[in-house]
Amino acid sequence: AQRVTQPEKLLSVFKGAPVELKCNYSYSGSPELFWYVQYSRQRLQLLLRHISRESIKGFTADLNKGETSFHLKKPFAQEEDSAMYYCALKGYGQNFVFGPGTRLSVLP
Amino acid sequence: DTEVTQTPKHLVMGMTNKKSLKCEQHMGHRAMYWYKQKAKKPPELMFVYSYEKLSINESVPSRFSPECPNSSLLNLHLHALQPEDSALYLCASSQDGTGTAKLFFGSGTQLSVL
Numbered sequence: 571a572q573r574v575t576q577p578e579k580l581l582s583v584f585k586g587a588p589v590e591l592k593c594n595y596s597y598s599g600s601p602e603l604f605w606y607v608q609y610s611r612q613r614l615q616l617l618l619r620h621i622s623r624e625s626i627k628g629f630t631a632d633l634n635k636g637e638t639s640f641h642l643k644k645p646f647a648q649e650e651d652s653a654m655y656y657c658a659l660k661g662y663g664q665n666f667v668f669g670p671g672t673r674l675s676v677l678p
Numbered sequence: 679d680t681e682v683t684q685t686p687k688h689l690v691m692g693m694t695n696k697k698s699l700k701c702e703q704h705m706g707h708r709a710m711y712w713y714k715q716k717a718k719k720p721p722e723l724m725f726v727y728s729y730e731k732l733s734i735n736e737s738v739p740s741r742f743s744p745e746c747p748n749s750s751l752l753n754l755h756l757h758a759l760q761p762e763d764s765a766l767y768l769c770a771s772s773q774d775g776t777g778t779a780k781l782f783f784g785s786g787t788q789l790s791v792l
Contacts, residue, residue, distance in 0.1 A: 668720035
């Protein structure tokens with residue numbers, strides 16, 4: 571079975587502070603991991619994916635197979651980063667499974 | 679065109695009504711999805727079509743009936759729904775069913791069942 575967990579429902583940080591949104595997964599094969607973001611009144615959209623090893627809007631995420639984690643990090647949070655963040659796993663076929671989400675609130 | 683378009687944006691229906699949700703994409707994507715999202719919850723996968731064939735049905739009740747008339751269109755036919763079916767229904771597409779792909783989401787249809 572494939573499962574994604576995000577332990578924090580809400581994470582509040584001050585502007586300029588580092589931020590880390592945690593994601594853990596369980597999957598028997600080789601997973602593909604993604605972070606999706608939903609800004610207020612906007613559609614759900616891809617932020618980044620582990621296979622690309624990219625940095626988007628200052629965010630990075632590293633897949634740690636030993637710890638089965640894919641935490642999202644940014645060294646200096648901005649107010650515009652406030653949004654709902656979902657970690658997602660693509661397992662067999664086209665089965666994308668989403669974690670419960672973490673709402674990030676960046677305070678001024 | 680890099681968008682997934684869903685209509686209608688809002689729908690109110692009674693438990694005896696029959697209605698349909700529509701989704702369209704013109705990006706040449708060959709996999710299309712229906713997700714259900716309740717308030718403050720993550721999207722839950724309902725159906726996946728790959729190359730116009732139903733490839734995943736996540737044990738969805740038969741009152742939800744998907745249809746993929748062609749590679750650009752995806753419908754969700756609704757009949758005899760229950761109030762607990764009220765939710766945001768999201769359509770998504772991805773390039774194909776193999777390899778790494780990302781999901782493109784529509785803005786959703788907010789469904790209320792009275």
